Amino acid sequence: MDPQAAKLIGAGLAMGLGAIGPGIGIGLLAGRAMDAIGRNPEAQGAVQTNMILGMAFAEAIGIYALVVALILKFV
Amino acid sequence: MKNIVIAGGLVAALSIPGAFFLRVDRPHIVLPAEGLFHVAGFVITNTMLSAWVTLLVLTVVFLLAIRKRDLVPSGMQAWVEGYTEAMLSLVEGVAGKAWGRRFFPLVATIFLFVITNNWLGLLPWVGPSVYISEEVVKEGHAEILHLPLFRNPNSDLNTTLGLALLAMIMVQYWGIRANGLPRYIGKFVNVHGPINFFVGILELISEVARAIAFTFRLFGNMFAGEVLLLIMTSLISVLFFMQIFYALEVFVGFVQALIFAMLTLVFATMAVAGHGEGEEHKEH
Numbered sequence: 001m002d003p004q005a006a007k008l009i010g011a012g013l014a015m016g017l018g019a020i021g022p023g024i025g026i027g028l029l030a031g032r033a034m035d036a037i038g039r040n041p042e043a044q045g046a047v048q049t050n051m052i053l054g055m056a057f058a059e060a061i062g063i064y065a066l067v068v069a070l071i072l073k074f075v
Numbered sequence: 076m077k078n079i080v081i082a083g084g085l086v087a088a089l090s091i092p093g094a095f096f097l098r099v100d101r102p103h104i105v106l107p108a109e110g111l112f113h114v115a116g117f118v119i120t121n122t123m124l125s126a127w128v129t130l131l132v133l134t135v136v137f138l139l140a141i142r143k144r145d146l147v148p149s150g151m152q153a154w155v156e157g158y159t160e161a162m163l164s165l166v167e168g169v170a171g172k173a174w175g176r177r178f179f180p181l182v183a184t185i186f187l188f189v190i191t192n193n194w195l196g197l198l199p200w201v202g203p204s205v206y207i208s209e210e211v212v213k214e215g216h217a218e219i220l221h222l223p224l225f226r227n228p229n230s231d232l233n234t235t236l237g238l239a240l241l242a243m244i245m246v247q248y249w250g251i252r253a254n255g256l257p258r259y260i261g262k263f264v265n266v267h268g269p270i271n272f273f274v275g276i277l278e279l280i281s282e283v284a285r286a287i288a289f290t291f292r293l294f295g296n297m298f299a300g301e302v303l304l305l306i307m308t309s310l311i312s313v314l315f316f317m318q319i320f321y322a323l324e325v326f327v328g329f330v331q332a333l334i335f336a337m338l339t340l341v342f343a344t345m346a347v348a349g350h351g352e353g354e355e356h357k358e359h
Contacts, residue, residue: 052330052333052334052337053334053337053338053341056292056334056337056338059292060288060291060292063291063292063295063296063299064291064295066295066299067291067294067295067298070106070295070298070299070302071106074104074105074106075106
């Protein structure tokens with residue numbers, strides 16, 4: 001297979017498959033945060049801050065996949 | 076309602092001939108920062124230049140703010156004081172009063188530097204619109220390269236790596252300051268039993284992984300945002316639709332700055348935690 005073609009296919013696969021995990025993770029996080037706010041609306045500030053923090057960790061994994069895809073495409 | 080439908084229809088109708096006449100060149104995207112000038116053996120890249128612009132902007136803003144020390148602030152002083160108070164209350168909320176004061180300069184500066192980089196990178200003259208032409212001879216024929224003059228410094232791996240190393244080194248320093256070197260090393264090299272030894276190795280690996288995560292989180296978000304804006308601008312011939320992604324970039328710029336600063340703060344708080352517990356027992 002032409003190496004250029006393999007690179008492009010690799011970039012697409014890297015980003016596509018790499019987005020599954022963080023997508024599910026962030027969705028679960030947000031869902032639990034909604035539950036928590038629903039049960040206890042007064043704790044909204046604390047729940048929201050910790051949710052953003054947790055989302056940063058989960059999203060970073062997706063960003064690693066993005067970096068691999070970008071390196072395959074542009075370097 | 077009818078007006079909205081008419082406006083939407085006009086925009087959609089305009090985009091069809093726009094695809095033929097209002098084309099923009101496919102953007103030329105490179106991952107490493109382009110070197111602009113050579114000064115005394117050093118290469119000055121466009122991200123370096125933009126970082127200096129950011130420093131200049133921050134310095135000017137703060138100099139303007141502290142010109143008059145009114146007790147009741149107004150104008151620029153009010154903005155800066157508002158930001159400082161908000162950031163200080165955030166930092167002290169996480170780290171407590173004493174350590175919060177010590178962490179505040181680094182955390183607040185990281186936040187300001189990253190957010191100014193990100194938001195200045197959204198202005199019109201940043202990116203391929205303002206460029207320096209350079210002639211490059213490749214395999215016999217000369218090519219004219221357009222090097223953008225300004226570029227978001229966070230889209231360069233060097234800047235983010237520098238920030239991440241700074242943050243992690245300061246976290247280690249504060250941890251050693253709080254707990255003393257033997258106890259701090261004891262967290263990583265734990266000889267009380269095989270499981271604790273394994274946990275210590277994991278802690279060591281996770282410290283290194285945090286530095287790498289900092290680097291790639293900020294780099295990935297900013298570089299991908301830059302690529303996204305360029306592609307969206309060249310892809311959609313009617314200018315209107317690009318603004319949605321522009322707004323997303325504004326939000327992402329703010330969130331990434333906040334996350335970098337907050338994570339530095341949280342890791343520093345965790346690193347000094349051992350000593351903190353002892354203090355609390357004494358107070359009660």
